[in-house]
Amino acid sequence: MQLVLLSGGSGKRLWPLSNNARSKQFLPLLEKEDGTMESMVQRVVRQARLANLTEDITLATNASQQDIIVNQLGDSVNLVTEPERRDTFPAIALAASYLKLAKQCADDEVVVIMPCDPYTEVGYFETIGKMVECVKADVADLVLMGIAPTYASEKYGYVIPMHENTSTGSAQADNENYKMVSRFTEKPSVEVAETFLKQGAYWNGGVFAFRLGYMMNIVRKYMSSDRFEDTRARYSEFPKISFDYEVAEKAESVAVVPFNGEWKDLGTWNTLTDELHKPVIGNAVMGAHCENTHVINELQNPIFVDGLKDVVVAACPDGILVCSKEHSEEIKKSVENLTPRPMYEERRWGTYRVLDDSYYADGRHSLTKSITLKEGKNISYQIHHHRSETWTFVQGEGIFVLDGREQKVKAGDTVVIPVEHWHAIKALTELTFIEVQSGNPLIEEDIERTEWTWSE
């Protein structure tokens, strides 16, 4: 069985912690039993592993999220990156092509697609196990998870089951585990949703199971290539359409396996803070007169809060949010243009934080970053056309290359990289340096990259 996690989105509903480089599923805000923190995607992958569903987990994501996934999950998962954002059908088609063409999976391999960030529990993964059994028993072309609705919501898709199961599926799948699906409806009005609830409808949780061959037959309507890299190169030929429309609604037979355990989208500060075990994360102190208030501080500057009720405070290099939880659902538009660029990013080699981004009266611009490379990691051999950089090493040891000459560097050393000079750095131990950029423009895009062959 192959588990594919869809990692999408770049929203700012969890601003300032989420930005274009760090979607909500990567925020390290959930506490594990041992007290350490993990992100939503780390939690889901950990839960999937604990459920013993499969060793084969693939993340299907946009190329812009590749670095942060590698940083958070290492090489424990396969990665399929879409070259551009399209919709869920192209993303799943690309993942299926990867499993078929790159991983050489058989046509009868069962594939389960799920979102990478539901806040849920062990029963969710047990339900996925039941879905796999249904596919193996051929109860339907497509099997999906039906979330037991808790209210008549307008914001979910609904799955309406038939009254009687008419499937001819074998005895392998317990009939009580699934129902055949009559139809789907996207985001109904509250009134319509109420009638659905009376008919025993479920929310569509975006979890689908099918045999790989079934999906590949649909993929081949748009793309006939024998090599995954060809499929990926021609990704723009896939139509911009959702999996629900292109596959689920057209399927001849669809079954739904119900799940009625804990299932939440921690997509706003209001819902997310409900699941935080501690009122304070990071360098912050809460006074005695706070009620239902949460503080998350990723800055060095200490935070003191007091006398607040139902408020969330979130601070990081991108900005500082202080908002009533009630109004925290609506911040997205207000904060859209507050931060000109991500001020914190996780990359495959480590992380950087912008410490200072200043424009001066004389028209000059400077950008100061703290950059940390994990042991053994390196940044690519690169050149900038519009900026010089000064690196002062403050932790660890590494190998620095400038114009083809390697030299060892360690905390206390400073190197200067003039405009138009090739350079790279590799961390022998965890390595931190302060980078001061000067030039114009100072943008991440001013970079050309190649690879350096390290002597050690």
Added chain:
Amino acid sequence: MQLVLLSGGSGKRLWPLSNNARSKQFLPLLEKEDGTMESMVQRVVRQARLANLTEDITLATNASQQDIIVNQLGDSVNLVTEPERRDTFPAIALAASYLKLAKQCADDEVVVIMPCDPYTEVGYFETIGKMVECVKADVADLVLMGIAPTYASEKYGYVIPMHENTSTGSAQADNENYKMVSRFTEKPSVEVAETFLKQGAYWNGGVFAFRLGYMMNIVRKYMSSDRFEDTRARYSEFPKISFDYEVAEKAESVAVVPFNGEWKDLGTWNTLTDELHKPVIGNAVMGAHCENTHVINELQNPIFVDGLKDVVVAACPDGILVCSKEHSEEIKKSVENLTPRPMYEERRWGTYRVLDDSYYADGRHSLTKSITLKEGKNISYQIHHHRSETWTFVQGEGIFVLDGREQKVKAGDTVVIPVEHWHAIKALTELTFIEVQSGNPLIEEDIERTEWTWSE
């Protein structure tokens, strides 16, 4: 007439903006008519000048405030710095000694002592003018300002006038302008304060007028020296006692000149925000659902607030405060130890901000600052025994000295200053550099200073 402003305090009641290096009177939070901002001390000096009281204004302060006063007031005021904090009598005795011994003022010169940070209006300075007239008319040895009480407060000293003026003062001072004082009382209970109010008592606003010779006679009880520098060097010989106890309560005749205009101590966020013209100062956006909320942001990180009522948000390199105005009166103890060192300081040559202060797993410590020198200013020729520094210039031009060799530097240049090397920098234009310190310990006190003779 000589006006002496007492500048004391180092409290944290306006944390994070106030710290040990920046007392509340130096916070640039008050808006002038032209829209620019000024601090409380800048406002008081400007008001005193507008009132045409005198050209001779002296700030009596602690040595630790010397740099920030020079930065905010330039050389437009005289400065008397006490070498250590004692109490108000020694501070005023030192200022009087300065006027007598250094400025050579005559014994009959009228001296007015006042705090440097009342939030008040033109009538306050007109009242000071009346006090001067009273001293000139010899109505009493000591004349003080009586603030018309607005309620029976426990936190002020009270001045209780006699029923009839018994002074033999000449006609120069209009009798209606002053009352003779019967007695003083410090911070009474509310019940006692209420009886005072019925007796027509005033709050003691800490504004005193006297002839210089009168004060010098008291000073000479403790200190007989003919040179101001000797007096200053022997400052610790003055008793730690308040001016009220040592002078006011012992005076043979004291008069009070009433003032009943606007007079406030903007000493807490609650009182200070009442006087802010705008709800937002700095890089912040307020959503539509805020009420009686103020945001002051001295950080680069943008702040977004919404859904708050009666809250103050204040952010700067030292920390971030989010507090109901009600509880903002009590923050002092809670924040006492939140910030290990000032993260922002104004010095006589300009300002610095700490951008990063990190301790690493390998035991190393690094400190990164953005430092800006005003045009023409320089820092002293100095040496550090425990740290190296890398300076990357990002704005302007200057002259850098290392071990006796001057060189011109400009934005884009980097210089490295190893441990135990003498260095200085002078700004030819406004000059900014990013300083990365590495070493152990990284403390401001690791410095030896001398002066460099600049070639230009």
